Amino acid sequence: MVKSKAEARGLSMKEKPVIYLDNAATSWPKPPGVLEAMERTMREAAANPGRGSHEMAVKASRVLFEGRKALSRLFRIANPNDIAFMLNTTHALNQAIQGLLEPGDHVVTTAMEHNSVRRPLEALRRKLGIKITYLPVGADGVLNPNDVKKAILPETKLVAVTHSSNLLGTITPVGDIGNVTRMAGIPLLVDAAQSAGVLEIDVEGMNIDLLAFPGHKGLMGPQGTGGLYIRPELELEPLMHGGTGSRSESPEQPSTRPDRYEAGTPNTTGIAGLTAGVKFVLGETVGRIHEKELQLTRELMAGLKEIPGLRILGPGPEQERTAIVAFTLEGIDPSETAFLLDRQYGIAVRSGFHCTPLGHESAGTTETGAVRASPGYFTERSDIVSLIKAVQEIGETLRT
Numbered sequence: 001m002v003k004s005k006a007e008a009r010g011l012s013m014k015e016k017p018v019i020y021l022d023n024a025a026t027s028w029p030k031p032p033g034v035l036e037a038m039e040r041t042m043r044e045a046a047a048n049p050g051r052g053s054h055e056m057a058v059k060a061s062r063v064l065f066e067g068r069k070a071l072s073r074l075f076r077i078a079n080p081n082d083i084a085f086m087l088n089t090t091h092a093l094n095q096a097i098q099g100l101l102e103p104g105d106h107v108v109t110t111a112m113e114h115n116s117v118r119r120p121l122e123a124l125r126r127k128l129g130i131k132i133t134y135l136p137v138g139a140d141g142v143l144n145p146n147d148v149k150k151a152i153l154p155e156t157k158l159v160a161v162t163h164s165s166n167l168l169g170t171i172t173p174v175g176d177i178g179n180v181t182r183m184a185g186i187p188l189l190v191d192a193a194q195s196a197g198v199l200e201i202d203v204e205g206m207n208i209d210l211l212a213f214p215g216h217k218g219l220m221g222p223q224g225t226g227g228l229y230i231r232p233e234l235e236l237e238p239l240m241h242g243g244t245g246s247r248s249e250s251p252e253q254p255s256t257r258p259d260r261y262e263a264g265t266p267n268t269t270g271i272a273g274l275t276a277g278v279k280f281v282l283g284e285t286v287g288r289i290h291e292k293e294l295q296l297t298r299e300l301m302a303g304l305k306e307i308p309g310l311r312i313l314g315p316g317p318e319q320e321r322t323a324i325v326a327f328t329l330e331g332i333d334p335s336e337t338a339f340l341l342d343r344q345y346g347i348a349v350r351s352g353f354h355c356t357p358l359g360h361e362s363a364g365t366t367e368t369g370a371v372r373a374s375p376g377y378f379t380e381r382s383d384i385v386s387l388i389k390a391v392q393e394i395g396e397t398l399r400t
């Protein structure tokens with residue numbers, strides 16, 4: 001039986017200290033200010049934004065505009081109203097994909113995509129007969145921008161790429177791909193689920209036309225928040241139609257942004273928390289956050305690679321990556337490793353297929369899946385040491 005550190009210290013499982021290494025799913029803990037901003041909004045500005053002219057409704061509208069302004073600074077977006085708030089990345093990706101594509105269109109995407117890109121595309125293949133090209137990537141997940149160029153057809157209406165793989169941590173050369181798509185006059189959709197807040201994103205400089213991002217990961221806000229940047233020249237069919245508080249006399253969805261893409265009452269309290277998270281990121285700077293996370297990731301990789309039978313997926317330690325380390329332990333089911341890490345060591349990681357079966361095909365782990373550890377900005381070096389030691393112990397114990 002693997003020895004439990006928590007138990008060794010006389011702690012019950014309920015009291016066990018959590019070593020949280022699942023930041024790629026949702027970041028935790030949140031920085032100072034997030035909870036406070038949410039509480040303040042709930043107390044003082046929790047009316048319906050854009051739906052009334054009374055003081056509290058105006059305050060609520062200001063909360064949303066503050067959020068759009070902070071996000072615009074982060075992503076170098078000229079007009080904050082080109083950002084529509086969404087529930088999460090998946091919502092934003094669906095708005096982009098379903099709002100743009102029409103029968104007969106062709107899409108270029110990659111074998112590294114999350115199901116939140118693949119499933120909406122496959123649904124449109126069934127419903128509208130769109131065609132999809134999945135560009136292969138190497139086992140390290142690296143995509144060659146020239147392959148994008150070669151795959152473009154006269155009927156190509158969208159190129160959709162993940163900025164960073166949620167399985168391998170590989171970073172896609174979005175700027176180079178943006179040069180290709182802009183030259184070809186084809187919109188580029190970037191899935192920034194794993195990059196927003198941890199990699200530099202400049203929508204103008206990188207020629208990004210559509211940027212789908214979560215609020216609850218690298219931007220350090222709460223769940224139920226996210227957004228979509230839509231280039232001003234690009235018109236999307238709204239995913240949802242309904243009340244916006246504007247042009248109420250018209251049966252049509254307003255053409256003005258962001259109302260066009262924000263039907264229904266928004267998550268004002270959540271957006272207040274997201275704004276506080278974005279301000280924290282702006283204060284710390286994306287560069288410093290990435291540097292710290294990369295350092296922790298490299299230490300983790302260096303320690304894990306010494307463990308017999310352990311294979312780390314994705315780019316080598318010398319290459320840039322986001323803070324994602326997926327691995328397999330020969331002969332041991334990843335779900336068992338993750339279970340033991342949680343129950344015996346109080347370490348939270350994720351196992352399985354991480355919503356990217358195509359990514360597992362590229363990595364050669366379709367049969368097994370993998371364990372994924374994802375440090376965050378608040379991870380301590382001691383957490384990394386604990387994980388390495390625990391994985392080593394699990395490997396030794398389960399193989400004997």
Ligand SMILES: Cc1ncc(COP(=O)(O)O)c(C=O)c1O
Nearest residue numbers: 088089090114116162166193214
């Ligand atoms: C690359 C990628 N795309 C999309 C998503 C979906 O994000 P959300 O949970 O915010 O909808 C994730 C979630 O982990 C992801 O890693």
